[in-house]
Amino acid sequence: MATQLKNSPLNFTWPEEGFTRVPYWVYTAPEIYAREQEVVFGGSAYSFIGFECEIPNTGDFRATKVGSKPVIYTRDETGQVRVFANRCAHRGVQFCYETHGKGKTEFICPYHQWTYNLHGETIAIPFRRGLKKQGGMPKDFDMKQHRLQELKVATYNGTIFASFDHGMPSFEEYLGPKMLHWVNRVFNGRPLKVLGYQRQRLRSNWKLMFENIKDPYHASLMHVFLVSFSLFRADNPSKVQLDGTGLHGVQISQRGEQKHDEGTEDIRQNIAHLKLANPNMLQPEKEYPGEATVVMQTIWPNLIIQQQSNTLAMRQIQTVSPQEFELHWTYFGYADESEEMTMKRLRQANLMGPAGFVSADDSEVMEATQFGVANYPEAKAVVEMGGRDFEDTDHMVTESMIRGFYSGYRKIMGL
Amino acid sequence: MDAKTANTKTGSSKPSDARALRADIYDFNSAYAACIDDGDIMLWPDFFTEDAVYKVIPRENWDQNLPLATIFAEGRGGLIDRTVAITKTTVARPRYLRHFISNIRVLGTDTGVIRAEANYMVVETMPTEVTRILSAGRYLDKFVYEGKELKLKQRFCIYDSEIVPATIVYPF
Numbered sequence: 001m002a003t004q005l006k007n008s009p010l011n012f013t014w015p016e017e018g019f020t021r022v023p024y025w026v027y028t029a030p031e032i033y034a035r036e037q038e039v040v041f042g043g044s045a046y047s048f049i050g051f052e053c054e055i056p057n058t059g060d061f062r063a064t065k066v067g068s069k070p071v072i073y074t075r076d077e078t079g080q081v082r083v084f085a086n087r088c089a090h091r092g093v094q095f096c097y098e099t100h101g102k103g104k105t106e107f108i109c110p111y112h113q114w115t116y117n118l119h120g121e122t123i124a125i126p127f128r129r130g131l132k133k134q135g136g137m138p139k140d141f142d143m144k145q146h147r148l149q150e151l152k153v154a155t156y157n158g159t160i161f162a163s164f165d166h167g168m169p170s171f172e173e174y175l176g177p178k179m180l181h182w183v184n185r186v187f188n189g190r191p192l193k194v195l196g197y198q199r200q201r202l203r204s205n206w207k208l209m210f211e212n213i214k215d216p217y218h219a220s221l222m223h224v225f226l227v228s229f230s231l232f233r234a235d236n237p238s239k240v241q242l243d244g245t246g247l248h249g250v251q252i253s254q255r256g257e258q259k260h261d262e263g264t265e266d267i268r269q270n271i272a273h274l275k276l277a278n279p280n281m282l283q284p285e286k287e288y289p290g291e292a293t294v295v296m297q298t299i300w301p302n303l304i305i306q307q308q309s310n311t312l313a314m315r316q317i318q319t320v321s322p323q324e325f326e327l328h329w330t331y332f333g334y335a336d337e338s339e340e341m342t343m344k345r346l347r348q349a350n351l352m353g354p355a356g357f358v359s360a361d362d363s364e365v366m367e368a369t370q371f372g373v374a375n376y377p378e379a380k381a382v383v384e385m386g387g388r389d390f391e392d393t394d395h396m397v398t399e400s401m402i403r404g405f406y407s408g409y410r411k412i413m414g415l
Numbered sequence: 416m417d418a419k420t421a422n423t424k425t426g427s428s429k430p431s432d433a434r435a436l437r438a439d440i441y442d443f444n445s446a447y448a449a450c451i452d453d454g455d456i457m458l459w460p461d462f463f464t465e466d467a468v469y470k471v472i473p474r475e476n477w478d479q480n481l482p483l484a485t486i487f488a489e490g491r492g493g494l495i496d497r498t499v500a501i502t503k504t505t506v507a508r509p510r511y512l513r514h515f516i517s518n519i520r521v522l523g524t525d526t527g528v529i530r531a532e533a534n535y536m537v538v539e540t541m542p543t544e545v546t547r548i549l550s551a552g553r554y555l556d557k558f559v560y561e562g563k564e565l566k567l568k569q570r571f572c573i574y575d576s577e578i579v580p581a582t583i584v585y586p587f
Contacts, residue, residue, distance in 0.1 A: 099475070099577075196476040196483020200579040224504040274503070278492030326578065331483050346482055347489070355471065355486045355583035361506045363582045368508065 014415050015380050019406040020388050022381040024373040027205035033322040040301045041067025046161035046174050048303035048316050049073050053192045059104035065318040072096050076118035083162040085149035090114045120148035157187040179248045182297050185288055191335035198329040198353040204366040206317050206325035212362050213296050213304050214401035216251050217385050225357040228274040230256040238396045246390050246404025247300035255293040281347045284309035311348040440519050443565045448514035451585055460494035464566045471572045471587055507584045511540045529558040537587050550574045
């Protein structure tokens with residue numbers, strides 16, 4: 001199936017304007033979704049998997065997905081992180097039922113008890129030699145040829161990424177120095193700790209999640225809460241950066257004063273007098289060098305690294321179907337931080353997630369976008385704010401990163 | 416569990432006391448649900464004490480002792496901020512919620528603080544769509560009497576499914 005797909009042309013024609021337009025069939029067509037599973041999530045990309053601190057010891061494991069493909073990540077007895085498709089080598093059964101666990105020495109498929117070690121090798125097949133000289137596997141059956149599918153793993157300062165392509169370059173090379181600089185800001189080798197998870201399913205195409213974070217234009221308009229408290233405003237010093245492919249990007253901004261002036265007169269709902277009845281919720285503390293207080297980085301093909309004030313989270317995109325995706329949030333801090341700092345993060349988490357003072361706006365508008373585009377495949381989005389190219393900018397009034405994203409996306413998809 | 420067994424759990428001397436307390440909590444929860452579902456959300460903080468803590472917590476976090484909540488409101492101020500965000504800043508599509516609160520269990524009373532649990536289910540209706548279950552889980556409550564009125568000192572809403580459908584706008 002996969003091979004056939006790769007060789008068959010997709011019968012879709014991108015609008016002639018190029019990446020300043022996004023045809024609405026990219027959000028709905030089953031053929032597009034199938035191709036994405038193959039060449040995006042199943043292809044030459046490093047998908048975010050999780051954190052090393054989630055699986056500190058041998059045999060600790062967690063389940064996740066790469067695109068729609070279920071995988072588990074675990075740690076073998078040498079300390080190496082391993083990622084396997086959660087699919088028995090025998091008949092494809094989900095062999096790991098639990099979402100997480102500790103100290104496994106082997107994984108046993110519940111169906112016929114095919115057994116795998118922590119390297120993914122098949123170590124036992126019941127009745128392999130038959131029973132009472134009857135049945136069993138053919139004499140030349142080689143267990144070595146039938147093992148768990150393994151992904152190439154890259155660990156980087158406590159984070160885990162993986163790819164179905166074993167020919168991938170290093171993670172550092174994949175990201176490039178410009179993007180790595182911003183990853184290093186949060187992941188500088190300081191030990192991490194997970195504060196918890198939030199997960200939501202959205203009736204929306206997964207690419208709309210990336211578009212949302214690659215779009216600072218909306219952030220200064222729609223997010224009344226952000227703007228009113230000046231956590232993010234069009235007139236705060238800010239910039240946008242992309243890598244050469246356009247696929248990875250970052251928006252960098254800094255908190256300003258709560259005020260009402262030129263920057264907010266276009267924002268109809270700015271509430272300059274808005275005050276928190278419990279100001280504890282929002283008392284950010286500077287923790288990184290430089291002036292930036294918000295850094296939202298999008299890493300192709302499934303990750304947003306969120307640093308808004310002291311709330312840190314990995315937002316992992318998992319696809320469900322052309323018109324549905326899930327967002328899996330892992331909030332974290334540093335293992336050696338003060339209780340006070342952890343409490344700040346937990347309080348500021350109110351901004352984010354399915355009930356977030358800010359993020360709720362986004363989940364609503366992504367579903368509303370899907371509602372709008374789903375039945376108009378012949379129509380297209382116009383993405384010309386800030387020009388018709390994609391480049392770094394020293395302002396937020398731009399859709400540059402969306403254009404960059406679709407430039408890279410089209411090349412990978414052959415569209 | 417019959418009233419007698421429940422009674423031994425609460426440590427109350429008379430079966431009628433346990434029943435009366437459960438009835439008070441039942442009435443409280445009914446009023447609480449009506450406030451969110453059909454009433455004025457700005458009055459929701461009035462169900463809580465001044466120092467109350469309200470959290471909506473994914474069960475996986477609770478079970479793994481991970482401190483992150485999906486909603487974390489501290490004190491009446493935190494609850495008021497949530498209602499202000501709902502009514503003034505959040506840009507969400509119109510919807511109705513309906514709470515179903517049942518299986519009230521009083522676990523015990525310590526120095527005037529009543530510990531109780533209940534199951535809850537919240538269904539959500541976008542007016543042009545079919546009604547769906549938004550959340551199912553349990554409340555871990557701490558009540559106190561302020562005069563004759565019950566108030567929540569703590570309500571933790573621990574939801575079972577790891578996956579929330581889209582957006583949580585109103586409280587559970």
